[in-house]
Amino acid sequence: MSETFYQMTDRVKQLKKMLTDETPTMSAERAKLATEAIQKYAFEPPVLQKAYMLDYILRNKKIFILDGELIVGNQADKPRSAPVFPEYTSEWVLEQIDDFGKRKSDPMIVTDEDRAILEEYLPYWKDISFDKVVERALPEDVKHAEESGVVTVGNRDCGTGHVLPDYFNLLKRGLNYYKEQCQKKIAETVVDSKEKQEQVDFWHAVMIDIDAAGAYAQRFSQLAAEKAAAETDDVRKQELLDIAAACAQVPLKPARTFQEAVQFVWFMHVIMNIENNGHGESFHRFDQYTNDFYEADLAAGRITEDKAIEIIECFFIKVTSIMKLRDKFYSQSFAGYPLWQNIIIGGQKLEDGSDATNPVSMLCLKANQAVQTSMPTMSIQYHDHLNQDLMNEGLRMIQAGMATPAFFNNNLVIPMLMEKSGCTIEEARNWGIHGCVQPGVAGKSDGRPTVGYVNQLKCVELVLNNGVNPVNGEQLGPRTGKIETLDTLEKLEDALYKQNDYFVDMMLRGFNVVGSLHASRMPVAFTSMLVDGCIDKGKSLQEGGSKYYESGAFCVSVANAADAIAAVDTLVNQKHVLDIQTVMDALQHNFDGAEPIRQALLKKAPKYGNDNAYVDGIAAGIVRHYAKNLEKYRDSRGGHYVEVVESQSMNVSQGKCIMATPDGRFAYDAVADNCSPAMGRDTSGPTACINSVAHLDQKNAKDGCLFNLRFDPRSIQGKKGRMVLDAVVRTFFKNMGEHIQINVIDNKTLREAQKHPENYRNLLVRVAGYLAYFVELDSEVQEALIARTAHPPDF
C-alpha cells in the first residue's frame, strides 16, 4: 500500500492507550457535590442556584493531570467516567444501578465506592429531579401516545446542549472581558420589575461562573507547577511549566499561543459538560479561530507543525474522554458513547465567500487520521472552490476505511441557514454543526434538535387501520378512512399527512412544556455566556438569550413509509395484483404462510433509493409536508420549528412498535436509518441511491438530512477511486444534498470483527453522524450496519 498517513507520537499513543484501555465508568462525585450545593443555595432563584452549584463543583472536584498530557482539565474524578447530574435525573439511575455494568450497549462500571455515594445522595432528588417535573407537567394524551411509539417528546432528562460558542471572540478577549460587561450592565440597570431583576440575577450568575472557571484553571496551574517541581525529566518538566503558565492565563485572560487557545477551548468545553449534561456542544470552525495563533507561533519560532498536530491530538483524546450517562433505552438508541461534538473545517471566508482553508485545516485532518478517536466528529465544509488538497486528503482517509471526515454542502446550507435564522450572508458563511447535521451560526445560534420524532411508518400503519393501533386495538390516531376507500395515491398521501399533523401537534405541545420548564428551572449561565446575545439581553439560552434560535423536530422512517404507500398504490390500486384484504391479512399474521405476498410487496413495487421518480416523489412529499406543517408553530422561546430527517441508530427501536408493513418488512424489524433507503432495498447502485436521496428536496429540512453511504473499499481504491468519490460527493452536492458520510468497510471485515472483537478494537464505523468503535456496539446495531447495502450490488 503506497498510502501513508500521519502517525501518532509515542506520547499520544500512550494517552490513547490509556483512553481505550479504560472501561467506561460512572462517577458519583458530581452527584455528591451538586447535592451539597443545592442544600446551601436552595433559596436562590434557579439561575443563581445553578451558578453557585457550578462554582462549588469546580472548586471542590478532584482534578488530575495524566502522564504526557498537554491539554488539561477533567470532567469527572476519573478518566472516561460519566458524571451523574442528579438535578436532571435521579430515580432511574438508582433503579438501573445493577445493570449499567452488565448492559450490552455502552456498559458503564459502577464501583462499590461510587455506588455507596449514589445511594446516599440520589434519594434526595427522587421526586424533584427535572425529569420528574416534566413527567408531571406533560399533557396526558401526549404521554399516552408516546407509549405506542408513534411520537416522542425529547430533552426531558438532560440539559439543552447544542451550543456553538463564540470562540472567535472568547479567545481574543478572555472571560474577564465578559465579567466587566456584566458589571457594566448591572450598574446601568435600574431594577423596577421582575424582568429587570431576572436580568441582574443572570449577570450575577455569569460573574460567579467566570470566577469559578478562573478558579478551576488556577487549580490546574498549581497542580502542573507542583508536578513540574517533582519531575526529573527535563522535557516533561518544561511541558508542565508551560501548562502551568497557560492555565494561569486562560480562560480569564486572552490566549497568547496556539496551545493556550486550544487549552482555552477545552476549558470552556469541559466546564459546559460539568455545568449541565446537554450534548452536541460544538467546536465548529476550529481551524478558523485557532489559525492566527498557530501562524503567529510559527512566525515567532515557538511551534512546529508536528508540535501543533500533537497538541490537537491530545485535545481530541480529551474530547473523546467526555462521557454522558444514559439509561438503558438511550444507550442502545445512541450506541457508541456519542456526544456529537463536531469540528468542521474548510468552508468559506465571511467577507467574500472565497476559500477559507488554512494551515490548521490540514493539521486537523492529520491529527484525525493519526489519532483516530471516535470524537470529535470531523467534517469538511464543501463549496465549489474548496482547496483540492484538503478534499483529496479527506477522500484518501475515507478510502483507507477511516470513515472520517464527513462532507457538508455550503451551496445548500448557506441559503438554507439564512432562511432559517434570518441571518446575514456573512453570518451564514460562518456556520457550524451542533448535533449531527444541524447547521447554526457559529457563536450566535442555540439550536435544539431535541424536539422528538414522528414515526412515519407507524403513521402508515395507522392509515391502514383507520387510526387504530393494530398492536393493541386502540383508536390512537384520527379516523382517516377505511383503507379500501383510499384507492388513489392522493387519498393515501392525504391520510398519511393527517395522521402526521395530529402527532406533530402533540409532539410540539409536549415540547413546549419541556422548553418552558428548561427556561424556568434550568437556565445555565456559564454555557449561555459563551453565545452571543445572552449577556446583551440578560437572558439564558433556555429563555431565548442567543441571537438566533430554533428547534429541530425529527421525521423518521421516511423510506419505509414511502415504500409502503408505493406498494399499496402500485399493487392494489393500480395493477390490481393484490387485493387490500389479502394484504391486511398477511400483515396481521406477519406474513406467516404468505411469503409470496411479502415477496410481491418487496419486489414488484418500486422502492425509494433506486432513482425512481414516483416513489422518490412520495418520500419527498412526506418531507415537504412535515416542514410546511411545522411553520405554524413556535417553540417556548418564540423560535421556529424546523425539520430534521435523521434517526441516529434509533431506527432499531423505531421499528419495534410497528407490525408487518406493506413495504415487505416483518413485524418489529428496524426501519430505515436517517434519509437512507430501507436496508437492502437500494439495488440500483450508488448513483441511483444518491439521486433518490438528493431528490428528497432537502432544502425543506432546515435542520438537516443525514445520509450514510457505504462502499466496498475495493470499489473505490487508488487514484481512480478517489476521483470517483470526489465526483460522488460533488454530484450529490450539485443536486443539493446537505450531508454525506462514507464508510468503506466490507461486511467480511465486520463479521470478522464480530467474531474476533479483540483484533478490531480500532475499527471505527460511522453509525449516524458520529463515529463509534464497532466492537463496542450492541450486536443488534452491528447487524443493522451490516445489513445496509454495500455498493456496488452484484451484477
Add this chain to the structure above:
Amino acid sequence: MKQTYIGGIQRFSTEDGPGIRTTVFFKGCPLHCRWCHNPELLDPSYTLMYREKDCIRCGSCIRSCPEKALSFQAERVVIDHRKCKQCGRCVEACCTGALYTKSKTYSLDELLATLQKDADYYAISGGGVTFSGGEVLAHADYVCTVAEAVRKAGYTLAIETSGYGKREDLSALASLCDYILFDLKHMDRQAHKTYVGVDPERIWSNLEALARDERMREKIVIRVPQIHKINDDEANMYALRDYMQQLQLHEVHLLPYHNMGVSKAREAGIEQEQFVTPPDEILERNRSILAATGLTVLVMGHEE
C-alpha cells in the same frame, strides 16, 4: 431495423473507461470464450434467468406458463428452452425475482432517458457511456444509431469490442467514440481458436487497420483477460508487447479472471467450466514485462 436486445444497463460503472460511466450491454456475441464473464449475453435473443437461491418454490411461474415449459425437478424450477416462447409471463408471475430477465428492447428515447440519469456524474467525473456486450459489432447499425444519439446528448463514448466484425462497421463506430477498449484474448493462433472459438486473423487485421489511422490509434486501449496457465505465460506477454509496439499502441489493461461467469451461466442454463485466477506474482510479472518498453499498464483490481 432488426430488434436488438440489451442485456442490462449498469450505472456507476467504473471499470469500463474513465470516470463514472453507464455501461450498456448489447446481447449476442460471435465468439465463445470459454471463460466468458457475461455468458448470459452470448445469445442475441431474450434470455430467461433463474436464480435458485431466491426461489421460494411457490409454483406461480409454472402455473403461469401457457407453453408448459416450466416444471419442478429436484426442488428447482427447470426451463425447457425449446418450449419457451419468451412471453415473459413467468417473470411477471415470479414474486421473488428468482425468474428474471435483463433482456429488453429499448426505444431510443427510453435508452437516452436512462443514460441521462447519471449525466451529472459523467460531467463531474470525466465519465460517460460505454457500449459493451456481447459484441457491439454484432449490431453495428443499431449501435451506430445509438452512438450518434449519445454523442448528440454530449456524453463521451467508449466501446468495448473483440474486434470480430466487419471492418467498415468497426471504423464507423470507432470514429463515433472517444475510447476503444479492444480485447486481445490470445496472441497464439491455435490457442485462440481453441479457447475463443474463432481464428484471430480477422481481429488482428481489423486492429491493424484501425491503428494505422493516428486519430483512431490514440483512442485504443488493449484489454487482455488473464487466465492462469491459458494466456498468462511470459511468451504470450512478450508476443503482446511486441505486437503493441509494432502498432504503436500505448496502453494495456490486464483483467484477472474471476468466476462470476460460472454462476451467471448456471442461471442462464449454460454449463461453463471453471478457470483459475493468476496469482498476484504472475500478474505483477506480466505488468513488468509490458511496462518495460514504456507501455502504460493497469492491472484491474490492483491499482496503486
